[in-house]
Amino acid sequence: AHYEESGGGLVQAGGTLTLTxxxxxxxxxxxxxxxxxxxxxxxxxxxSGVNTEGxxxxxxxxxxxRFTISRNNVVNELxxxxxxxxxxxxxxxxxxxxxxxxxxxxxxxxxxVTVSA
Numbered sequence: 001a002h003y004e005e006s007g008g009g010l011v012q013a014g015g016t017l018t019l020t021x022x023x024x025x026x027x028x029x030x031x032x033x034x035x036x037x038x039x040x041x042x043x044x045x046x047x048s049g050v051n052t053e054g055x056x057x058x059x060x061x062x063x064x065x066r067f068t069i070s071r072n073n074v075v076n077e078l079x080x081x082x083x084x085x086x087x088x089x090x091x092x093x094x095x096x097x098x099x100x101x102x103x104x105x106x107x108x109x110x111x112x113v114t115v116s117a
Contacts (some may be wrong), residue, residue, distance in 0.1 A: 001024075018082070019080040033050055033095060034046060034049040036103075037113070046101070051099065
């Protein structure tokens with residue numbers, strides 16, 4: 001499996017970013033998928049999950065109402081729209097298999113999101 005996350009950057013608090021995860025090496029439509037993040041010095045934290053069809057979504061309490069997960073199985077991509085970002089959202093974001101996936105394999109770069117005051 002290969003994942004390529006993009007869309008991160010530096011944004012002021014209250015700003016918006018949309019992340020994309022391009023997948024390859026496996027059939028995306030067969031897997032529930034998640035976004036997770038890892039803040040400096042901390043372990044991976046699950047952020048949001050979506051089922052195979054994209055009809056059911058779930059969110060961590062810390063992002064509920066601000067983030068929206070979606071997917072396009074035709075182009076093998078997963079998305080995370082992030083609104084009203086806060087400093088606590090800073091971290092490396094990456095996608096993972098599973099409805100509550102948060103496994104970050106060694107060498108996975110993810111995409112850096114930095115929120116400034």
